[in-house]
Amino acid sequence: MKLTTRRTLLAAPALLPAAVAAQNFPNRPVIWVVPFAAGGITDTSARTLAQHMSQNLGQSVVVENRPGAGGTIGAEAVARSAADGYTMLYGSQGSIAAAPAMFPNLRYDPQRDLAPVHGIGASPHLIVTSPSRPWRTLMELVEAARGRPEGLTYGSVGVGTSPHLAAETLMQATGVRIVHAPYANGTQGLNDVIGGRLDVMWDYPLTSLPHVREGRLRALAVTDRQRVALAGEVPTVAEAGLPGAESVPWAGLFVPARTPVEVVARLAGAMREAMGDARVQEFFGGTATVLWPTMGTDQFRGFLAAETPRIAALITRSGARGG
Incomplete structure (x- = not known):
């Protein structure tokens, strides 16, 4: 018994820094990687949300653009980052669901290397x-x-x-x-x-x-x-004669896998509160985006579990392959 107690006490200091870091999160600016060029809808959407997340977190959320390869360059960068919550990804249909089916040499696995935090929303074309x-x-x-x-x-x-x-x-x-x-x-x-x-x-x-x-x-x-x-004058694809041709792009917030659950919860709460702001809702309404304020971590994980194989099957049938 004494030996077990001593081993527990010796192990405790090793666990302490990570626990303390999670409790104190965030104590420096958070980087939000947007894997597309500045000025587009993804970039402006992230910057709008980042401003309000900063207020909730008490630290700056800084948008960093890393465009290229359909969003996979930025996604890989986040997947390889420290799992401490200070690097986030604006993930989308392409970099999360389509890329594994399309790029045989993809250097990250969204399911293994990235963790969902909160859904952002969906916007049709x-x-x-x-x-x-x-x-x-x-x-x-x-x-x-x-x-x-x-x-x-x-x-x-x-x-x-x-x-x-x-x-x-x-x-x-x-x-x-x-x-x-x-x-x-x-x-x-x-x-x-x-x-x-x-x-x-x-x-x-x-x-x-x-x-x-x-x-x-x-x-x-x-x-x-x-x-x-x-x-409102533009018909849906079903109304135009093609039911089954619907396709609505979606986006969500991700962090590196193994990020502490307390940190994920803190970021999810900041995202949810940002979506509740009237100015954020007005901005996204102007982009025809439906926000997902109730798409928390567990709900978003369930959504991805169904969406990823659907997109993979679409890619497989198309025969599309990336470089």
């Missing part, structure tokens, strides 16, 4: 084309694709990203093929649709709607099961 194109409805676009053996073209910021997954969803629902044209950023692709050099694009309402309002783009459908308030 608008399917947009140029007014100069002859198709005025989504079904007319599909029929045009059937009649063009060489294929129409669509743009995205790379394989595995949400526009690519949305396009694949429609193609698998209809059996048509549309040629994928990857771009360095979404703005370039959208400009090529406007200029008539690209046939169609799946894009966020935040960036495409101003062009629709000014007549430079035509919106054919929204990829959600319900219409979005910002563009």
Whole structure:
């Protein structure tokens, strides 16, 4: 008994620093890695949330952009970071669910190396084309694709990203093929649709709607099961004749695996409180994003358990592979 007690006492100091660190978290700025370029919807969304999370945590939450490879460069950086809560990831459909099925040499495993903290939300795409194109409805676009053996073209910021997954969803629902044209950023692709050099694009309402309002783009459908308030006149893909072609990109907060549960809970609480702020809700309402204030750690883990195999099957059927 005395020997057991002594061993316990000797082991206690080794456990103490980690426990104390978790209790004192955070005592320095927290880095939030956004794996896409500055200025896009993901970046501005993270910065909006970071501002309000900072107030709750009592420490700055600093957004750090690490773009490239469909979000996997930033995701890998976080996966390799210290599991102390001071490095977070803005994870999305591509880097979390699609990447393992698409990149055979992926240097991180989302399920093994990253831990879910809290869901952020989901935002559908608008399917947009140029007014100069002859198709005025989504079904007319599909029929045009059937009649063009060489294929129409669509743009995205790379394989595995949400526009690519949305396009694949429609193609698998209809059996048509549309040629994928990857771009360095979404703005370039959208400009090529406007200029008539690209046939169609799946894009966020935040960036495409101003062009629709000014007549430079035509919106054919929204990829959600319900219409979005910002563009109530645009039908859903089901209303446009293609039930089953829905695809809604999602995002969530992640940290390195083995981050102390107390730290994860602290970050989850800060995210939940940030979502309750009226200014945050107004911002996300303006991007047609549905926030997930009740998608806590356990709920988000359950969501990922169902979503990851669904996306993996979509990728497998498409035959898409990354570098």
